[in-house]
């Protein structure tokens with residue numbers, strides 16, 4: 001059974017994870033645990049309960065804010081004119097040997113769900129993501145994320161009321 005759990009550096013095999021992007025492999029190996037301890041971001045990994053050490057994919061979440069002037073006209077007009085709180089999925093990656101099997105979709109769903117749960121206690125307007133390239137941008141747009149007006153590689157998904 002697939003499960004999404006907080007990264008535990010003592011359990012999860014970070015060195016064995018390869019998503020094909022060196023910076024994202026390195027983040028998981030060297031910085032994710034450190035950033036959790038520093039209170040900067042939290043990383044969640046996708047595992048199969050039959051092989052709980054093997055990381056199939058991961059994402060990280062942190063607090064963020066966005067200047068409303070960067071949102072689309074229709075989103076902006078409902079909002080106050082100061083920077084508003086958001087969450088940010090700073091990183092998202094799946095193993096190269098499990099690509100195209102729906103794990104990316106599952107991780108985006110888990111991240112949105114986690115934001116919706118958190119929002120009940122600490123409200124925030126949207127989930128922001130930073131796309132590393134055109135392909136990642138297309139992936140996020142496929143899920144309804146909208147590029148910021150003046151920063152096309154940062155996208156947002158309103159989380160509703």
Ligand SMILES: CC(C)(COP(=O)(O)OP(=O)(O)OC[C@H]1O[C@@H](n2cnc3c(N)ncnc32)[C@H](O)[C@@H]1OP(=O)(O)O)[C@@H](O)C(=O)NCCC(=O)NCCS
Pocket residue numbers: 019020021024091092093094095098099100101102103104105106130131132133135136137138139140142
């Ligand atoms: C982006 C990434 C996480 C996608 O994971 P994946 O497991 O291969 O994707 P999935 O199999 O879950 O695909 C889910 C859906 O997205 C679509 N999709 C996948 N990649 C896409 C792309 N580049 N552009 C548009 N749509 C894409 C699939 O067609 C599928 O559509 P469906 O839900 O309608 O069937 C993965 O390719 C990855 O780890 N890439 C390297 C790191 C990276 O680029 N991370 C992005 C953050 S910067």
